[in-house]
Every structure is written in C-alpha cells, then in structure tokens.
Amino acid sequence: MPFPVRFSLPVTAAAAAAGAVLAAIALRRYLSSSRQRPSASVTMSAHRSNSAATLVVSGKSPEDQGLLASAASSLSLGEGEGVEKITLALDSDSPVAGKDGGFDAGAYMDALRARRFGRWMLWSPRLASTQDLIAQNFSKLPVGIVCVADMQFKGRGRSKNVWESPPGCLMFSFTSQMQDARKLPLMQYVVCLSMTEAIKELCRSKGLPELDVRIKWPNDLYLKGLKVGGILCSSSYEPKVYNICTGIGLNVDNEKPTTCLNAGIQEINANAPKLKREDIMAFFFNKFETLFETFSNQGFQALEKQYYDSWLHSGQKVVVQDVHEGQSVGSVVTIQGLTPSGYLHAIGHDGQSYELHPDGNRIGEEKDGSISPNRLISPRLPESFAIVGSSQLACRSIMAEDDPVVSAQWLQQHLGLPDVKVLDASWYMPEENRDPWQEYQVSHIPGALFFDIDGIVDRTTDLPHMLPSKEAFAAAVSALGIRNQDKVIIYDGKGFFSAPRVWWMFRVFGHNKVWVLDGGLPQWRGSGFDLGSNINDDSILKSKAANNAVETVYNGGMVDTITFQAEFQPQLFWTLEQVAHNVAARTHQQVDARSKGRFDGIAPEPRKGVRSGHIPGSICVPFPEMFDGAPRLLPADELRKKFEQAGISIDHPIVVSCGSGVTACILALGLHRIGKHDIPVYDGSWTEWEAQPDPNYPKVTATAS
Known part of the structure; x- marks a missing residue:
C-alpha cells in the first residue's frame, strides 16, 4: 500500500519539533487503526528468481519501525526473471542484524540527531x-528513508555503470523532494559538502586526526589524491x-582499489x-539536514564558501580542447x-x-584513481563547453550534423530564430494514463x-502510430510551418x-x-529555463x-500549401517481409529495444492481446x-561498449x-552517435510480428522456448 503520511521539511526548529509530534500522532493512529500488526518476519510475494534478499526494518522509534x-x-526490486525474492524482518527479530560486521542499526540510531532524514x-x-530499491518504490516509502547494504552486486554509478562493492564500504541511498527545478542540479554539491563536513565533525568528536576529504567536481570524494567515495543523484518529476x-558509496575499511x-x-x-x-x-x-534546509531556503550561494573550502579546483589550470576549422586547439x-x-566557471x-x-567534459583521472589535474578532456561536440558572455551564454561549438542531439543550453540560445523549429513529440504508453496534448x-x-x-500516421492500418506516406508527412509538416531549410529540434516529456x-x-x-x-523537457526544466503555457490559437x-x-x-484530397x-529513404525503413527474410538469411543483426522481461516472454506486453516474446535471432538491448x-545520451565510446557487451x-x-x-528509434539514435547513420527500424515491430498466424513468422515466447 502507498505510504499514508508524507511530510515536508520543517524550516525552523520549532516547526521541526511540531512536525515530529504530528508525525508521531499520525503514526500511532495508523498503527491503532490497522487490523493486523506487522509480524516479526514477513515474506514478500512470490518471484521467479532464486536469488533472495533480506531487508531489516529499523526506526528511530517503535512507531516508526512498525x-x-x-x-x-509491498516492496519489489527488479523486473521479470530479475525480480529478487525479498524477506522482511524487524530489527529486533533479525538474527543477522549487527552480527559478524553487519550494519548495527541500534548504534546508528543512537548517533542520529536528524529529525527528518534517516529516521526510517x-x-x-x-x-x-540500494538506489534501485528506493527509486522503484519511492511512492510506497516515507520521504527521508535510507536504505543501506553491507554488499551490493549491482551498484549504480554515473552513466549507468554497474559494479560490485568490496567489503568495508558504506553504501546507502536515501530520498528527498524539491520543488525548485533550478536547484536540482546543485543537489549533488550539497550532498558532497555534507559528507566532507560530517567526516570532519565525526573525527573531532572522537578525538581522531581530522581527515582532509575533498570534493572532486562534480560528484566524487578524494583523500590525498585518491578517490574514496562517489555520489549519484537521480530524479523523477510528478x-x-x-x-x-x-x-x-564511501570506502571506510577497504583500501582497494584506491584507499x-x-x-x-x-x-x-x-x-x-x-x-x-x-x-x-x-x-x-x-x-545534511542542516545544509539542505539552508539550501532550500537561501539557495546554494549560502553554502558556496564552505563548498569551495572543500573542493579541489580553485585556481586549477586546465586545457580546454576546441575545434577550429577542423583542427583541435587547446586553450x-x-x-x-x-x-x-x-557548471564550472573558468x-x-x-x-x-x-x-x-x-556531460561533455571531465577532469582527467588516471586508471589508478589519482587526479591528473591539468587536463580537461572534451570528447565530443556540440556540448564540449560554452563561452559565457556578459549577459548571456554563447556556444563556441557549432551544431554538429553528425551528432543526433543538442543541449538545452544550445536550444535556449537559438530559441526564436526563424529557421529553428521546436516540436513537442511527447507520447506515453497506454497504461500510464497520461495525456500528452493536455500536458x-x-x-x-x-x-x-x-x-x-498517434495523429500523423498511416491511416490504412490498425497498427499503432505507423509511418505515414511521404505525401501525408509532407502535408502535416507543412501545416506545422516547417520548411526543408529549417533546423528541427524535438523533445518529449520523459527525456x-x-x-x-x-x-x-x-x-x-x-x-x-x-x-x-x-x-528533453526534464533537462530543460532542470536547467532553469522558461516554460510556456496557455498556448495561443x-x-x-x-x-x-x-x-x-x-x-x-x-x-x-489536396492540401493547399x-x-x-x-x-x-527506404534504407531506413523495414517491413514485415524484410524481417521475415532476415530471420532466415541473417544479413542483419536484429536488436530489440524492449525490456528483458518482455523480450524473454516473462513480463507482459502493455497492449492487450499481445503475447510477449521476440523474433528469432534477436538480441535484447533495453x-x-x-x-x-x-x-x-551517453558518449559514443560508452554506447559502443553497451552494444559490444550485448554481443553486437x-x-x-x-x-x-x-x-x-517507438523505442527502437532510441537505439537508432544511439547508433547514429557511434557513426552508424543507416540503421533501419522495423516499423511494425513486435506488435505486428506477434499477430501473424503464419508459421513463416516464428516467435520465441515463454511457452514456446
């Protein structure tokens, strides 16, 4: 069931105390009204995976824990066959809590003074x-909850890197909320600063030597030139x-691989x-609770001095690589x-x-984790960097026709030019119950x-949003006021x-x-740029x-203008017959963009009457x-690695x-960045293929495999 009580951050000590009292009252009322109290050990719903995870529940008070x-x-983790079996237990009844080096919830709660964060x-x-668990179950849990694990085997990093943690790490994830989109990109800096300050205060309180942990922009923690921790912030909008x-993730006792x-x-x-x-x-x-309150009420400028005292980069000289007349020029x-x-100001x-x-620059880092302080690597355009003028941002780099994306900064600078046309192409899956036109x-x-x-489509088929004829597309685009000489920028509400x-x-x-x-729109909104509403006639x-x-x-009929x-361009469009021929001839590698569960025939398809599964010989790259x-969009080298790791x-x-x-075109976009500009999309995709009764169109499904 959804978590019944959600609290906003108190802005004063008095408000915090009042909030705590109200929270306790609400919790007691909820518990007393429940027909069944939670048992000491509760097994979650059945899952297909043989793997199992134990979640031990702790709270600052008995009411919090209950x-x-x-x-x-009702928590879940994963999808399809990857769903983990989860066993839930109260801290007081867990035979493993705090044992054999496990995390000691009692010691943690005794040291916790925060009223809002970390009490659950x-x-x-x-x-x-831990990141996946709280992200997938955000609405079911109280804001401010923390999830901590002694070991993670699918830990998350930047660019969706996945890693397994060594023993001795402190690894945890927690939730928060924010209304001001302009502050969202700065959240990671508040978290980094909170951790460096917390380590210093802890050392002082224990009479230990103070550790000079520093912030390596944008989201890493370093000690004596070696990485000891990292921060990952992700967000969703409602x-x-x-x-x-x-x-x-913080290296506490594990000296490998760095310190x-x-x-x-x-x-x-x-x-x-x-x-x-x-x-x-x-x-x-x-x-963090103190700094987050300051950040929420006064903005990041109130924390800037503290932040600069803790980071590595003041006065650092770096080389910025630019491209001028086809030549790389360093400044x-x-x-x-x-x-x-x-962003960094230089x-x-x-x-x-x-x-x-x-996203277009990273301060150089050697393989052993040490800092290479005098290089700034600029791997791709058009987002390598931008020049900041006295009044507005002006991009030094040009729009690259061989790169399929532009940044929010580029669009903001060119918005309103007569040859730049912007289209909102938002669309959502049927079960999401969202209206893109209304939004x-x-x-x-x-x-x-x-x-x-769903409107600019082939009107001769019942298949969803199929490609229209070239005459229909030309008529529709002309009605939108777009010409062949125009630059067209497209976005959607999900990103x-x-x-x-x-x-x-x-x-x-x-x-x-x-x-x-x-x-997309989340990045535009997160950059603090203006939004329009109340559209005109x-x-x-x-x-x-x-x-x-x-x-x-x-x-x-005829269209006037x-x-x-x-x-x-037929090389970019494939039909049912072409795919059927390819199943036998294998001239092309067939890559499917759906989730692994749908691909394997385990998770259901979103459309009624369509079985899940895949075209024989296909490879799944979600x-x-x-x-x-x-x-x-990931850089080209990381995209290439994703496909190669899948065996492509x-x-x-x-x-x-x-x-x-629809989502097949995301793969085409990624492949375009790599340099594959000729990728065809099978327009009808699995919805069309699965509907064919003819044995010439074989399917691999859960029941058939």
Missing part, C-alpha cells in the same frame, strides 16, 4: 542496489515536485580507533568556481569566461508546437522516449537537419491542421541503456525493433 514494516510489505531505515546484508534518490578513510587515519596515528560506518552515516544525516583556462547553473588568459559542462498545453518549451505521434521516433520520421523522409533535445490551429492534413491526403518536400540518469558487432549491418516502433 509503520515502515507495514509500508515495506532498511538494511540488507546483500542487495542488488506534478509540482521532484522526487530525488541519492546514492552514496579508504581508516587507512588515512592509520597513516596519521597507527593507534587511533577506526571510524565506524554507523557513525559516519548518522553524522552525515545530522549535517589554458583557470577554474574560478561554479556558475549559477552549477577564465582564459584573454579574460574570456568559460562554462564547462560535465503540452500546461507546460512546454516556449514556441514549441505539438507533434501528434528520451518518443522524441527519437519523430527524429527518425524526419530522417526517413530525407530531412537531416533534425536533432533531439538531450534530456495559432499553436492549437497548427497542431490540429497537421492531423487534418493527414486525413485529407488519405481521403484523396506545401512548404516541405519529402523524399522517402533502450534505457542508451542514456544516463539525467537522462542524457558494430561493423556489421543492424536492424532495430521494439514493441511498436
């Missing part, structure tokens, strides 16, 4: 990922609030007692601090200011028009979901001046005219593998498919 046990009884805790001796999941906190203490004083994970996490929440700049949007020898972005009217990028994926489908449609009809907004008329134009063409000439948690040869022909031709 209510969390009730709320946690889930602990596991072994768990796939009306009026951002749900934030923050994961922290750890206790090794640093032992170097200073070999007889000093060791830091304990329980104390570190408690001191972190004690400090030495000096880091000054952070820009208001949270100044060159000529006094010019630069803004350096983490567009409430909030959209200024000047954007709505592109209806990376339906926009690549429209990007592919434009390319199928010969228009290569088309890009997807990297990170012209926007409504153009969007409706596009759909009407398609209907007119399919009814044999055509400003866009479409030229069909579309979320193409982007990071922001979400932004980039040097051989590839065709992509999915459920109905």
Whole structure:
C-alpha cells in the first residue's frame, strides 16, 4: 500500500519539533487503526528468481519501525526473471542484524540527531542496489528513508555503470523532494559538502586526526589524491515536485582499489580507533539536514564558501580542447568556481569566461584513481563547453550534423530564430494514463508546437502510430510551418522516449537537419529555463491542421500549401517481409529495444492481446541503456561498449525493433552517435510480428522456448 503520511521539511526548529509530534500522532493512529500488526518476519510475494534478499526494518522509534514494516510489505526490486525474492524482518527479530560486521542499526540510531532524514531505515546484508530499491518504490516509502547494504552486486554509478562493492564500504541511498527545478542540479554539491563536513565533525568528536576529504567536481570524494567515495543523484518529476534518490558509496575499511578513510587515519596515528560506518552515516544525516534546509531556503550561494573550502579546483589550470576549422586547439583556462547553473566557471588568459559542462567534459583521472589535474578532456561536440558572455551564454561549438542531439543550453540560445523549429513529440504508453496534448498545453518549451505521434500516421492500418506516406508527412509538416531549410529540434516529456521516433520520421523522409533535445523537457526544466503555457490559437490551429492534413491526403484530397518536400529513404525503413527474410538469411543483426522481461516472454506486453516474446535471432538491448540518469545520451565510446557487451558487432549491418516502433528509434539514435547513420527500424515491430498466424513468422515466447 502507498505510504499514508508524507511530510515536508520543517524550516525552523520549532516547526521541526511540531512536525515530529504530528508525525508521531499520525503514526500511532495508523498503527491503532490497522487490523493486523506487522509480524516479526514477513515474506514478500512470490518471484521467479532464486536469488533472495533480506531487508531489516529499523526506526528511530517503535512507531516508526512498525509503520515502515507495514509500508515495506509491498516492496519489489527488479523486473521479470530479475525480480529478487525479498524477506522482511524487524530489527529486533533479525538474527543477522549487527552480527559478524553487519550494519548495527541500534548504534546508528543512537548517533542520529536528524529529525527528518534517516529516521526510517532498511538494511540488507546483500542487495542488488540500494538506489534501485528506493527509486522503484519511492511512492510506497516515507520521504527521508535510507536504505543501506553491507554488499551490493549491482551498484549504480554515473552513466549507468554497474559494479560490485568490496567489503568495508558504506553504501546507502536515501530520498528527498524539491520543488525548485533550478536547484536540482546543485543537489549533488550539497550532498558532497555534507559528507566532507560530517567526516570532519565525526573525527573531532572522537578525538581522531581530522581527515582532509575533498570534493572532486562534480560528484566524487578524494583523500590525498585518491578517490574514496562517489555520489549519484537521480530524479523523477510528478506534478509540482521532484522526487530525488541519492546514492552514496564511501570506502571506510577497504583500501582497494584506491584507499579508504581508516587507512588515512592509520597513516596519521597507527593507534587511533577506526571510524565506524554507523557513525559516519548518522553524522552525515545530522549535517545534511542542516545544509539542505539552508539550501532550500537561501539557495546554494549560502553554502558556496564552505563548498569551495572543500573542493579541489580553485585556481586549477586546465586545457580546454576546441575545434577550429577542423583542427583541435587547446586553450589554458583557470577554474574560478561554479556558475549559477552549477557548471564550472573558468577564465582564459584573454579574460574570456568559460562554462564547462560535465556531460561533455571531465577532469582527467588516471586508471589508478589519482587526479591528473591539468587536463580537461572534451570528447565530443556540440556540448564540449560554452563561452559565457556578459549577459548571456554563447556556444563556441557549432551544431554538429553528425551528432543526433543538442543541449538545452544550445536550444535556449537559438530559441526564436526563424529557421529553428521546436516540436513537442511527447507520447506515453497506454497504461500510464497520461495525456500528452493536455500536458503540452500546461507546460512546454516556449514556441514549441505539438507533434501528434498517434495523429500523423498511416491511416490504412490498425497498427499503432505507423509511418505515414511521404505525401501525408509532407502535408502535416507543412501545416506545422516547417520548411526543408529549417533546423528541427524535438523533445518529449520523459527525456528520451518518443522524441527519437519523430527524429527518425524526419530522417526517413530525407530531412537531416533534425536533432533531439538531450534530456528533453526534464533537462530543460532542470536547467532553469522558461516554460510556456496557455498556448495561443495559432499553436492549437497548427497542431490540429497537421492531423487534418493527414486525413485529407488519405481521403484523396489536396492540401493547399506545401512548404516541405519529402523524399522517402527506404534504407531506413523495414517491413514485415524484410524481417521475415532476415530471420532466415541473417544479413542483419536484429536488436530489440524492449525490456528483458518482455523480450524473454516473462513480463507482459502493455497492449492487450499481445503475447510477449521476440523474433528469432534477436538480441535484447533495453533502450534505457542508451542514456544516463539525467537522462542524457551517453558518449559514443560508452554506447559502443553497451552494444559490444550485448554481443553486437558494430561493423556489421543492424536492424532495430521494439514493441511498436517507438523505442527502437532510441537505439537508432544511439547508433547514429557511434557513426552508424543507416540503421533501419522495423516499423511494425513486435506488435505486428506477434499477430501473424503464419508459421513463416516464428516467435520465441515463454511457452514456446
């Protein structure tokens, strides 16, 4: 069941005390009204996987523990065959809690002073990922809950890196909420600062040598030039609030592969007692609650001095690589601090200011984890970096036609130019019960028009959102006021979901001046840029005219004004017959963008009457593998690695498919960044293939395999 009580952060000590009293009353009322109290050990619903995880429930008070046990009884982790079996137990009844080096919940709660964060805790001796657990179950749990594991075997890092933790790490994830999108990118800095300050305070309180843990921008912690920790913040948006999941990994006792906190203490004083994970996490929440309140009420500028005192980069000289007339040119700049949007602010020898972005730049790091302080690697355009002028941001790099995405910063600078057209191509799965047209009217990028994926379609088939004829597409795009010379920027409400489908449609009809907004509307909103609403009559008329134009063409009518000439590119479009031939001939590697559960025939398809499974010979690469948690499209080398790890040869022909031709285009987008510009999409995809009764269209399903 959903967690019944959610509390906002108190802004004063008095309010905090009052909030705690009200929370306790609400908890007691809830417990007294429950027909069944949580048992000491509760086994979760049956799952297919043989793996098992134990979650031990702890609370600052007995009421906290009891209510969390009730709320946690419906938790899940994973998908399809990957779903873990979870056993739930109260801390007081767990035979493993605090034993054999396990996390001691009692010691942690004794050291915890925070009123809002960390008072509810889930602990596991072994768990796939604390970050995944709280992210997948955010609505079921109280805001401020922490999940900690002694060992993670699918830990999460930047760019969706997955790793297994060595013994001795402190690994935990917790939840928070925020309403101001402009502050969202700065959250990771508040977390980093909280941890460095917490470690210092803990050392002082224990009479230990103070460790000089520093922040390596944007989200790593370093001790004596070696990495000891990392921060991962991910967020999702619901009306009026951002749900934030923050994961922290900290080397406490494990010296490998770099170093750890206790090794640093032992170097200073070999007889000093060791830091304990329980104390570190408690001191972190004690400090974070204070800094988060300051950040929420006063902004990050109130914390900047503390932050700069703890980071590595003030006065650091780096080389920024730029491309000028086809040649790589290096410029030495000096880091000054952070820009208001949270990026690095640097100044060159000529006094010019630069803004350096983490998705297109990273401060050099050697394989052993040590810092290489004088290099800034710029692996790709158009987001390598930007120059900050006196009044507005101006990109030094140009829009690259061979890269399929542009940044929110680029679009903000070029918004309103007569040859830049922006389309909102939001679309959602049937079970999500979301109306993209209604959401567009409430909030959209200024000047954007709505592109209806379910309206600009082939009207001769019952298959969902199939590619229209070139005449119908030209008529619809012309009705939207788009010309062949225009640059078209497409985004969607999820970040990376339906926009690549429209990007592919434009390319199928010969228009290569088309890009997807990297990170979509969430990235635009998170960058603090303006949003439009209350669309004018012209926007409504153009969007409706596009759909009407398609209907007119399919009814044999003529459209008055055509400003866009479409030229069909057959190499980018595959039919049912072509895929059937490929099943036998294997000329192309067939790659499926759906989840592993749907691909294997275990998880259900979202459309009624469609069995799950896959086309014989297909390889599964779920579309979320193409982007990071922001979400932004991964760099080319990381994308290449994703495909190669799945057993796909980039040097051989590839065709992509999915459920109905939408998310397959995300794979095509990722492959385009790698340099594969000729990837065909099977338009009908699994929905069409599964519906064929003919044995010439074989299926691999759970019952058939």
